[in-house]
Amino acid sequence: MAAELKIYVVGIGGRGLNALTAIKRRGIPVKTIGIDTDSSALSVAKCDEKLLIGEDLTKGRSTAGVMEIGRKAMEALAYKIVEKVADGEVVVLISGLGGGAGSGGHTVLVESIKERFPEKLVISFVTIPFKTESGNRINNAKMALSTIIDISDVTVVHFNDLLKEKYPSLPLVRAYRILDNKIEESLRAILGLQNIKPIPGVVNVDFNSFKAIAMRSGLGLINVKEAASVLSAFKEALKEEFCDIDVTGCKGAVVYIEGSETALQTSDIYDISGTLTSTYGIQVVYFGFKPSWELTQPKVAFIATGVKSESVRKFLEE
Numbered sequence: 001m002a003a004e005l006k007i008y009v010v011g012i013g014g015r016g017l018n019a020l021t022a023i024k025r026r027g028i029p030v031k032t033i034g035i036d037t038d039s040s041a042l043s044v045a046k047c048d049e050k051l052l053i054g055e056d057l058t059k060g061r062s063t064a065g066v067m068e069i070g071r072k073a074m075e076a077l078a079y080k081i082v083e084k085v086a087d088g089e090v091v092v093l094i095s096g097l098g099g100g101a102g103s104g105g106h107t108v109l110v111e112s113i114k115e116r117f118p119e120k121l122v123i124s125f126v127t128i129p130f131k132t133e134s135g136n137r138i139n140n141a142k143m144a145l146s147t148i149i150d151i152s153d154v155t156v157v158h159f160n161d162l163l164k165e166k167y168p169s170l171p172l173v174r175a176y177r178i179l180d181n182k183i184e185e186s187l188r189a190i191l192g193l194q195n196i197k198p199i200p201g202v203v204n205v206d207f208n209s210f211k212a213i214a215m216r217s218g219l220g221l222i223n224v225k226e227a228a229s230v231l232s233a234f235k236e237a238l239k240e241e242f243c244d245i246d247v248t249g250c251k252g253a254v255v256y257i258e259g260s261e262t263a264l265q266t267s268d269i270y271d272i273s274g275t276l277t278s279t280y281g282i283q284v285v286y287f288g289f290k291p292s293w294e295l296t297q298p299k300v301a302f303i304a305t306g307v308k309s310e311s312v313r314k315f316l317e318e
């Protein structure tokens with residue numbers, strides 16, 4: 001029996017803390033750590049551990065959008081988090097780019113973790129502010145995003161504007177929960193890379209093979225979709241709703257299917273593999289199957305690393 005996969009999830013700033021509260025409520029088996037300069041935001045957050053940073057700089061309040069304060073605040077105390085995550089195999093960082101605590105703190109924390117543990121898998125989940133937010137927020141987000149993509153192993157980007165476009169009449173807090181759900185599904189997809197049943201005749205996935213395609217890979221896509229058939233769930237999972245992603249020629253991909261033993265047909269693997277290798281030119285593809293008697297229809301988890309995104313490129317360049 002392989003060792004249990006230990007994942008630390010660190011939320012930084014308002015958005016990071018909101019995501020942790022959602023993750024904690026769902027009972028996902030990960031360790032959660034919330035960090036902010038803002039003591040009132042921290043006090044209402046639900047997570048296993050909390051760390052107030054920059055008390056000398058903000059007196060327990062927000063950075064008021066000043067990224068430099070977020071950076072300095074994290075620089076002073078990042079060592080505490082580095083120690084805490086020492087026994088984890090994966091560290092996931094979540095923040096909303098644009099403010100000071102998240103944008104400044106996120107970059108410093110990834111740097112500190114990677115400096116001490118270069119082989120630990122660091123995955124960043126970030127949101128891009130609405131176009132209508134202040135120029136300061138957009139600039140903070142641009143600066144932080146380019147560094148985060150460079151230094152994290154995998155960066156998953158969600159555009160808040162796409163949330164508004166797709167769910168225009170939903171109250172903001174409800175719309176935000178949709179993105180929290182996406183992160184929760186992604187965490188479950190990563191945790192799910194354990195105890196996968198091998199499918200004869202294909203290259204089977206486990207955590208280490210995923211790690212090999214994920215280390216230092218750049219932008220990533222993690223999607224989980226359920227549908228009436230394996231193929232239709234797979235097709236859905238190829239598309240990212242909150243960022244335009246192109247998987248053509250990407251570094252690697254993992255596809256695993258959960259469902260009843262009869263849900264998976266021989267032709268499904270053949271079709272999925274053909275699409276990924278021939279249509280999209282992905283060289284390294286891993287498969288897996290997890291029997292489940294609870295699911296009424298098949299569920300497909302799709303992870304692609306080293307992908308391209310035109311909107312991320314534009315956002316960084318404009």
Ligand SMILES: Nc1nc2c(ncn2[C@@H]2O[C@H](COP(=O)(O)OP(=O)(O)OP(=O)(O)O)[C@@H](O)[C@H]2O)c(=O)[nH]1
Nearest residue numbers: 013014015062063065096098099100101102129176
């Ligand atoms: N999707 C989503 N986006 C959020 C949420 N909260 C804030 N945001 C976005 O994230 C950006 C940063 O906001 P916060 O996380 O509150 O900022 P912060 O990191 O706490 O920074 P300061 O308060 O300036 O120190 C905002 O401009 C919004 O675009 C949330 O719960 N969900």
Ligand SMILES: [Mg+2]
Nearest residue numbers: 013014038062
């Ligand atoms: Mg804040």
